[in-house]
Amino acid sequence: MNIDDLQGLLPLLTLAAGATALMLQIAFARNIKLTSFLAVATLLAATLSIVWAGESAPRFVTPLLRADKLALVFSALFCVAGAVTAILSMDYLNNRGDEPEEYFLLLVLSTLGACVLAYASHLASLLLGLELMSVSLYALIAYPDKTKLPLEAAIKYLVLSGAASATMLFGFALLYATTGTLQFSAMAQQLANIDTGNITLLVASVMIVTGLGFKLSLVPFHMWTPDVYDGAPAPVAGYLASVGKAAVFVVLVRWFIASNLFRFSILIDCIALLAILSMLAGNGLALLQTNIKRMLAYSSVAHMGYLVIILVVGSDLAHRPLAIEAGMYYLIAYTATTIAAFGLLTLLSAGKSQKENIQLHDVSGLFWHQPLYACLMLVALLSLAGIPLTAGFVAKFYLISSAVSDGRWILLGSLAIGSSIGIYYYLRVVFYMTRRVEEHKNIPEAAHGLIEKFMTCTLIASILLLGIVPQSLMEYLRSILQLVN
């Protein structure tokens, strides 16, 4: 390992060093201001380090990690998302629990896990990253331990996630038995000689897909999602829904491309089945939800369903570049939008009233009471629904055009049905927000610091910018994906 290798790992090293520093700082003196500052500084420093790390990319750093532009872009995304979550959490935590310092430590560790996933080029590093991220998340979910609900959510997530990991590990073992390697690109060479009907390999890969599908909450592995989101603190739920899913999806795509699993058409058919089920069931479940967190949970199930379409489209070599590009853009847009939607819930829960589980009627009249925050929610919801001029529209447009070019009509039909159901429940929140309410007594007291307002404006601007001038980001993604492919 030489200095260039270390340079390629700079974001990971920064996060690890920051986590160590945080741990020591908390051990010596509890100071929430210092801790939160250190955490945000670490995450931002890791984001900035991408610039230097990019100079030595692409390269393999040990067989475990591959430092390329794709890894760096998504590391940056996760670090920024982590930083936004940390900033939005400050007020939320200040009005709850008395020792919130470790929350920030866990957040940094979880982000480290997500970044490792973005770098992973080996099933071992995949597992390491996944567990580092998940174990931190168990603790984060249960962090405000005053009530029963977060604890219940954490335990549910812990048990089911453990089962999913075990399934995945079993899959790894079978895969190793067939190919003799766990490294993605080495696996590709072995797989090239294997018959597409090889039973061990098919079962192995479907078990791994099950494990990862659990994290992505694809139907039928989605049952935990609403309960965990509902129980988790709002900022953590936002983080789990955005970074927690994006990281898993990135590594799934990497594995599929590097090992060229697209050859196994029956596996692709299974993924298509999961996609259709997720799109229909996710939207169907969200339809009449009055609890906004649960609604967003089901909507995330549907969005993951949309997203895995790109794996199906990618199985056709001719359309793979467009499909992967569409998927990556979708991930970025989805992350920004989800952070924004949960950001509003965080802001509404952050006030002294400590209101959790925001219901529809809690936001009625929000437009007249908190216009800025209502705009944040409006933009996020329109983006989730895929209305033009938002990030979600461009992302969905991209996704659909890639699927159209490949002629995946059944998937497109499910997507169309799912999206049209989606419009109903997204716009319902908007209708509630614009209601004229005589007394705004329902609306929970919201955080109203300068920094929250600044974050709100930034999130609105980023979603709109992604929707209005998407071209430069698309071109950048296209250029880095050419290297990956």
Next chain:
Amino acid sequence: MNSLSLIPALPLVSAVLLMIGSARLSKRVVAIFGVGSVGLSALIVASVAQDFLTTGEVQTATLWAWISVANFTPGIAFYIDGLTVVMMSVITGVGFLIHLYSVEFMESDESFARYFSYMNLFVAAMLLLVMADNLLLLYLGWEGVGVCSYLLVGFWYRDPNNGAAARKAFVVTRIGDTAMALGLFLLFTELGTLQIQPLMAAANVQWSGGGTLPVLATALLLGGAVGKSAQLPLHTWLPDAMAGPTPVSALIHAATMVTAGVYLIARTHELFLLAPATMQAIAWLGVATVLLAAFAALAQNDIKRILAYSTISQIGYMFLALGVGAFSAGIFHLMTHAFFKALLFLGAGAVIHCLHHEHNIFKMGGLRTRLPVVFASFLIGSAALAALPFTSGFYSKDSILLAAWALPDIGPILWAGGLLGALITAIYSFRLVFIVFFGEANTEPDKQVGWKIAVPLMVLCVLAAFGGWIGQPLSEVFPATADFHNVAHSVEYIGIAIPLIGLLIAYLVFLGGQLSVSKLTDSSLGKALQNFWRDGWRLDALYHNLLVRPFTGLARLCRNEPVDIFYNSIVSFLRWSHRGLVSLQTGELRWYATTMVFGLLLLVAIMLRNAS
């Protein structure tokens, strides 16, 4: 940031600011924003035009590509050639004068800021329409001006009649817009681009003249143009659109928006040249509209409705010009018409403003001495409208009629139709002047016009009188038209004489009293004809019986929602499946784990079944 982008951006930004700050800004500030932004745009347009006239170079500017998927790359991009320069100058120049005029006209209106924000938004959208380098952006502007027209026609929305007029304007133009959208789809699927210049080049290569595709595509575009420019058979919205404030009628329903259809055809003229059948249809439509609207104008009593029908009729001339291939003559008439019709509308607005909102011309009279400035502007405006020699309207109308004459076969018929229209035009314009400004005073004006009204009137007077000498840099844009020098002199003399004869008839009937109009109107046939024309040839009633009644009848039939049974069943199916799915979310960990295992088993089973 390109200075070109500032031209539409300034009014747009001002419109947004006025919308946000409407309650907080004083009228003075609103006026400065509203008028100033258009004024600044006009200055930038002037410098762009100056550049263009000296260098003669087509300017293009791409601000950004909105999206880029496969070969579909619509950009936010501008294309500035001679045609665009003419249109931009008219929009910002006349627009600025009308904005200035509005400051006084709308002074006492409580929604002053709302008015100016809509007007600025309109100017921005109209500029976008003429500056766009691709049809998609043009369509954005096209719909934008439609929305602004809707908002401004229904500006005084407390009166339900105004709301109905706004709705009518919107719905009727929508028929045309739909045709136009279909045309754009067709062009894109056939030629693979919506950028105007490459599109026309591709059409010239791929399409043979007179084929089905060019005729279909241009017919669809023509549908859009007919709706927007209030030509037969979609003209019925324009007379009702007079419900808006008068400066709005001057800007939108005389000078700019209604000529967008003319612009569209001129802009894509190479497509139309490939479709002789469409060209001929345009010419016939033009002549028919000229005559129909001119006769209708003759029978109106409402000062603004006279001008509205006159506008329809004059745009008919522009369509005639386009149809006979004299594109520059059409654009020339577009410009001069913008001058004299804006002048007439603003003059009419001044009369209405000073006369307690009176619209009926028979309750006016004798205003010649009481409102001298307005009288002068009406006199010059009507002279130009009637195309009396040496006014701006004379030059433009004359070149249209000569171009029509020069066309083989049907040329003389079109020419004769246009000439008859010119005669009627002269009669109705001077009927208006003689009744309103001469004779006995029936109503005394309660105020005089201030400088903000007088200055725009005077500037437009000059333009209407001498605008015919403004040269237009269109030679690069359009193919050269036929040479008129070998046209017989007698044809030219007839063209000059006809408006004068019309003036004489109007004098004899409405001022001198030598010919009595009452003899004509008293006979039962005359009365019927007069009423028939006053109602715009009863086309409204016809459409009402033919289209609206069956539609509302159908709607009544469907009141109990027979069709909705289908949709309602979808809704209940979705609700039912939602409940079914939610009942699975028990919150019990063991059940969740079980479903996971079943899911895994299902997948493994599929694998085992398909494994070899």
